[in-house]
Amino acid sequence: MNLNKHSKPVIFFTTLLGWIFLVPLSYLIPKKKNLMVLMGAKDGFFNDNVKFFFLYLAEKKPDQEFYLLTANRDVFNELNQKYDNILYYPSCKAYWIMLRSKVFVVDNFSWMDNCRFQLFWRAKIVQIWHGIGFKKIQRSNKFFIQETSSLYRRFILNFVGKLPKYQALISTGKFFTEKFFKPAFISDHFIDTGYPRNDIIVNPEKYENALLNSDVETISKVAEMRKNGIKSILYAPTFRDTGGDGISDEILDLKSLNEFALQNDLVFVFKLHPLPQYQTISDDFERILWYDNVKDVYPFLPETDAMISDYSSIYMDYILLNRPVFFLLYDREKYETKDRELHTFFNDFIVGPISTNQQKLQEDLIENLSNKDLFKGKREEIIQKSYDNIDDKASERIFNFIQEHYLRQ
Numbered sequence: 001m002n003l004n005k006h007s008k009p010v011i012f013f014t015t016l017l018g019w020i021f022l023v024p025l026s027y028l029i030p031k032k033k034n035l036m037v038l039m040g041a042k043d044g045f046f047n048d049n050v051k052f053f054f055l056y057l058a059e060k061k062p063d064q065e066f067y068l069l070t071a072n073r074d075v076f077n078e079l080n081q082k083y084d085n086i087l088y089y090p091s092c093k094a095y096w097i098m099l100r101s102k103v104f105v106v107d108n109f110s111w112m113d114n115c116r117f118q119l120f121w122r123a124k125i126v127q128i129w130h131g132i133g134f135k136k137i138q139r140s141n142k143f144f145i146q147e148t149s150s151l152y153r154r155f156i157l158n159f160v161g162k163l164p165k166y167q168a169l170i171s172t173g174k175f176f177t178e179k180f181f182k183p184a185f186i187s188d189h190f191i192d193t194g195y196p197r198n199d200i201i202v203n204p205e206k207y208e209n210a211l212l213n214s215d216v217e218t219i220s221k222v223a224e225m226r227k228n229g230i231k232s233i234l235y236a237p238t239f240r241d242t243g244g245d246g247i248s249d250e251i252l253d254l255k256s257l258n259e260f261a262l263q264n265d266l267v268f269v270f271k272l273h274p275l276p277q278y279q280t281i282s283d284d285f286e287r288i289l290w291y292d293n294v295k296d297v298y299p300f301l302p303e304t305d306a307m308i309s310d311y312s313s314i315y316m317d318y319i320l321l322n323r324p325v326f327f328l329l330y331d332r333e334k335y336e337t338k339d340r341e342l343h344t345f346f347n348d349f350i351v352g353p354i355s356t357n358q359q360k361l362q363e364d365l366i367e368n369l370s371n372k373d374l375f376k377g378k379r380e381e382i383i384q385k386s387y388d389n390i391d392d393k394a395s396e397r398i399f400n401f402i403q404e405h406y407l408r409q
Helices: 005-028 048-060 073-080 092-100 142-147 151-159 174-181 196-202 216-227 254-263 298-303 314-321 332-339 358-370 376-386 394-407
Strands: 035-039 065-070 086-088 103-106 124-127 166-171 187-192 231-235 266-270 288-290 306-309 325-328
Touching: 005 092, 035 048, 035 092, 048 065, 048 103, 048 196, 048 394, 065 073, 065 092, 073 086, 086 092, 103 394, 124 394, 166 174, 166 394, 174 187, 174 376, 187 394, 196 298, 196 314, 196 394, 216 231, 216 266, 216 288, 216 298, 231 298, 254 266, 254 288, 254 358, 298 314, 306 314, 306 358, 314 325, 314 376, 325 358
Parallel strands: 035 065, 035 103, 065 086, 103 124, 124 166, 166 187, 231 266, 231 306, 266 288, 306 325
Antiparallel strands: none
C-alpha cells in the first residue's frame, strides 16, 4: 500500500483532478441499467477469477452487456482478436463506458489506481479477490493497521481510494467469510458462492477458451509425460516481501532434484510468483520445467499429480482435486516476522508432510507417492470446511447475485 516517493506528487495531482472533474461527471451521466465492467489484476491481466468470470459471461450469457477493462496493450491486442468487448484504458471509449457502468467486478487491490476509483464512483463494486488463504490481508494485517494509525494517513489513503467499501465480496464458505474476509474488508454483502477459477478445476472442459493466456506448451509437455507414466509435481511458492524462494534461498539444488526426478519417474514444474525474481531460468534439466510465471496456472492444475506448497493460497484451490500436497516450510519464522502475518488456523490446514530441506522433501515424495495416500481423508475434511459448494457453478451464482441485486434495479 506504500506510495512511491517519486510518484506521490503525480498521484496526488491526478487524483485531485479526478475528484474535481470525474466524480461530478458520475452524477451527471446516468448509469446504464444492465452494464457491467470487469478488470483483472496488474492493470488488467487476463488471468485468475476475472478471467473465468469473463469466460462464463462470454460463453453462457452472451446477451449480457459487459466489458473487460485492461491497461495492458499486449492483453488488449490478444483478446481484441477474439472478443469485441475489450476496453483499453485510458481511452475515450473506456471513460464513457466506465462512467455509465452499473457494476464493476474486480479480483485485486489495484483496481482503484489511475483515477479508476473516481470513474467508478457510483458503480456497485463486487470484489471477487484472488484467493482464500492464511496471510492476514488488508485491515487484518498489522502493517496495514500501523499504516492507518494516524488521522492524516487515513485521510490520504481515503483520498486515493485505498480504503474502499465494497457492495459485495466473494468468499468460498462460511469459515473463510468469518475468519478471513470479514476482519479484512468492509462490505455490504459477503457471498459464499465459490471462485470462478475453481469452476475449471472441478470441470476442466467447461470453457472453450480456458487456455487463453496459459502456458500451453508446458501443459502439453506434461500431459504427454503423464501418458507415459511420469507423475507431475507442481512447485508454486508464494511471494515474499523480503525476496527469496526455495531456489534463490538455496534450499533446492536443481541438478540433484533433476536426477531424483529421473530416478523416480517424476517431472517437477516450477511456477514462480508473477513478481519475477529471476532474469533468466535454466532450461537445461530434462525433468524440471518452468511454467511461464505471468501466465494463468489454473487450467494446468488438473494435469498435476501433486503439489509442493508453502503459505500460498493456491493450495486452497488445488485441494479441490484432493491430491497429495507437500509443504516446504523452511523460513516460517522469517516469513511471519518480516513478510506476512499468518492466521493461527494455518496450522489446522497443513494436511501433508512438512519439510525444511530437499532431502526430507524427497523422502516424503517417495513415501507418499508410492504408498497409500494417508492424507486423503484429512484433505476431504478441509474441503468440506472451506467450500460451501464443490461444483462448477461459482460464476453462475455470482452472476445471479449481481443480476438480482444490482442489474435489475
